[in-house]
């Protein structure tokens with residue numbers, strides 16, 4: 001086997017590259033492998049992360065046995081991705097996959113995101129009219145509880161008014177959406 | 178405004194070496210992963226979908242941002258490699274995307290990758306440590322796109338991405354940091370596991386495995402779900418500040434205890450770079466790191482700090498071959514690399 005980069009020296013190292021579940025074998029001599037190291041493995045997680053993911057999922061006996069017993073019939077009706085295929089590649093086929101595999105996803109998300117399963121960040125403005133209000137409501141209620149706990153009753157009354165206002169807006173939004 | 182410019186323009190604005198805390202932090206990068214709601218992810222989508230995504234995003238951004246659209250199919254392998262080396266596109270986009278494209282700003286501080294692992298990867302780059310500013314810029318672009326694009330978003334899971342490692346905020350913030358003091362005092366081996374405990378990832382971005390070429394590390398958040406964007410960058414920022422403090426004390430300690438050894442090491446590396454006729458990537462990185470430390474500590478004067486930032490991009494194989502006008506064997510690249518570095522050093526000396 002000759003190095004695929006310089007076509008001169010004998011290949012000393014061989015790498016398996018996995019992109020979108022497709023495996024490619026590449027062969028390099030030591031010198032070229034070093035030169036190419038950054039290009040292939042730096043910058044993008046596709047190479048290391050996929051392996052890590054498959055390892056992460058399949059090391060969980062719960063998933064593999066579950067998936068095996070259900071066979072191929074468990075799939076996303078929109079893109080036809082199967083859960084088995086997802087475990088192999090670590091990637092979903094479409095947004096609906098998140099709904100289709102929801103119950104199996106929670107433990108995976110917990111492992112990947114330090115126990116978290118719910119989004120706490122940005123909400124798109126376009127779709128988020130009601131969502132933004134709900135988030136505001138949630139924050140106000142937290143404030144209210146804190147104020148009552150600290151016996152700041154006057155401020156608490158103000159916050160209660162604000163909560164009513166948001167609730168009112170929200171009922172309007174809900175009717176519209 | 179053309180492809181040639183992105184290929185031939187040597188340095189991007191974020192490589193300039195300015196920016197806050199630039200004696201330790203080289204650059205800041207923020208990336209947002211986004212998908213269109215009604216189109217399958219690039220994992221399984223068809224050519225027509227891919228094409229439609231490129232057209233839609235080009236229209237969505239063309240009114241308010243001046244970005245140049247580069248389609249991967251129009252680029253030669255070498256041109257793509259240069260863009261990868263400049264961090265403007267990823268190897269995945271370059272090598273195996275279906276109708277992949279990138280929208281890049283003139284300053285090369287914005288790059289929107291299209292049809293990579295997700296439909297969109299909005300990426301902003303800045304010099305030095307500028308997490309909040311860079312996030313603001315990415316959010317500005319995100320909001321602008323959102324005016325005409327319906328994103329795949331779920332109340333419970335947030336922004337939906339092909340890989341569940343990115344779901345939620347879709348945010349990956351990373352800081353490229355030069356830590357010669359901590360490496361020389363052998364502290365990195367203890368620090369890396371400690372940082373990993375905090376939900377952050379540390380890796381050498383040049384070189385393989387745990388060995389970081391040029392003592393350059395990239396620190397980024399691992400978790401994207403369950404924390405707000407502000408919390409993610411604040412947590413990353415506070416770890417970076419802690420690292421900068423430790424790096425500073427390591428440098429102070431080295432100067433105090435091993436002043437002559439340090440000076441010797443720095444000027445030896447300077448000697449190698451000023452005189453070499455062939456140099457491999459590894460050695461070049463190590464010497465550049467020493468010289469840069471020498472500049473930071475005041476041992477070496479009249480040479481710009483940006484030498485490390487610029488040369489670590491320019492001395493890569495793709496760039497060297499681009500300048501040579503064609504493919505080079507590894508040995509020929511070593512010769513070209515040496516010439517480039519010598520030229521760059523003397524250029525600043527006569528200034």
Ligand SMILES: [Zn+2]
Pocket residue numbers: 003004005006007008009028029030031032033
């Ligand atoms: Zn070779």
Ligand SMILES: [Zn+2]
Pocket residue numbers: 076077078079080081092093094095096097098
């Ligand atoms: Zn699906």
